[in-house]
Amino acid sequence: MLKSMDSLFHFTKDLDVLFSILTTGFRGSFCKEVFKYRELEIVQYVPKISFCDLTENTLSEYKNYGNYGIGISKIWAKENKLNPVLYMENNSxxxxxxxxxxxxxxxxxxxxxxxxxxxxxxxxxxxxxxxxxxxxxxxxxxxxxxxxxxxxxxxxxxxxxxxxxLFMKPYDGYLSRQGREEHYCFYDEREWCYVPEKSDFLNNYIKSEEWFLEWRGNRVKPLLDDLKLNFKFTDVTHLLVKDESDITELKNKIDQLDNSIISIEDKERLKSLIKIF
CATH class of the missing domain: 1.20.58 (Methane Monooxygenase Hydroxylase; Chain G, domain 1)
Incomplete structure (x- = not known):
């Protein structure tokens, strides 16, 4: 039986973004969620930061979210009040x-x-x-x-x-990828997320499709500057990259970090966490 790890994972499509997360923290975005029951349908635009609760041998199956990822301790996740989402089957x-x-x-x-x-x-x-x-x-x-x-x-x-x-999510549905709509089982992600409790986000989170498209513009997933989670270097459990050249580049970036913000021991530890997936 496959058991959960003691880490949650957040993926991105760019090594520079991965390094930015490592040095400045996670930032959230509005995520579109579509719920259906018979002829009824509602759409939510949820301000959140999402993570996946995966096993070591399934990590490579999530490269559709990007070839780069960071693992973070579940202890950190619980301390920062993250929670698993509740998946709902449309006909339930x-x-x-x-x-x-x-x-x-x-x-x-x-x-x-x-x-x-x-x-x-x-x-x-x-x-x-x-x-x-x-x-x-x-x-x-x-x-x-x-x-x-x-x-x-x-x-x-x-x-x-x-x-x-805001913690509800459909069991499955259609996901837009590279301009195409594909059927996708969201349940496989075993998502955890952080949603701000009291903020302008929640006061105004009920958005129309027109508002969402205007806000997003030509950007695939624009980030919200004021929806952010910080962590310590010791909270990091994995640094996932695409190939050997990424390993070298990321190690160099870590070495170049100012010693006033990270100890030599933490630099060596972070470099030891880098792996291809």
Missing amino acids: LVSKAFIEGYIGNRKAYGFVNSTCLALGETWRANQNNEQHILSFLNISTDVAWENLEVLQATKNVLDYNNYSM
């Missing part, structure tokens, strides 16, 4: 519940926000006139505040639902 009841919940969340957010605004306006009107009878639901100021607490609790639940949904 989980997919049905997910899509219905996604649509319901949008409506529920609208109700909570509009109700909070109405209660706030009613409370302010009552403060200006002690004799004023509350017009909204004919309730007292105290009850209004109680409802605001319930509404806030409801919003917290909705926030949790929305955040959890």
Whole structure:
């Protein structure tokens, strides 16, 4: 039986990008996820940094993501609050519940926000006139505040639902590669990812196809400068390259790092982790 390693892997198509990750950390991007259940379909654009949980003998099967990769300790991953994604088969009841919940969340957010605004306006009107009878639901100021607490609790639940949904991924689907759509089993990746908990990303993560295409432009996968994870050199477990010339070049790049940011011992350790896959 093949067991998980104590590392997660992140792949790239360029040696310079691999070295940039090694020296400046991981950066995320918006990832398009398409979910279907019968005639229903929803699309999410998720801000995240993704990794694969692979075995040593399957690493070479993921060169479609690039000929270069970096392995990082799972201890680091857990400390930085990464989590495995939940894969959903399109015809499953989980997919049905997910899509219905996604649509319901949008409506529920609208109700909570509009109700909070109405209660706030009613409370302010009552403060200006002690004799004023509350017009909204004919309730007292105290009850209004109680409802605001319930509404806030409801919003917290909705926030949790929305955040959890960002860790969902289809079991399989179509993946665009070199201008072609290919059927692909995403489940094989055993993805872990980091999604920011509270940020402008989540406040605005529901994006349209038009927005996504405009944001991406001609770039294959543009990176987000403010979605970043740092690590220590000692957290690195693997450095994967394409050929012997890459080994030499990467070793030279590591040797040229300033000794003020990395010890000689760490340089030697990193060079020992380089291998062709």
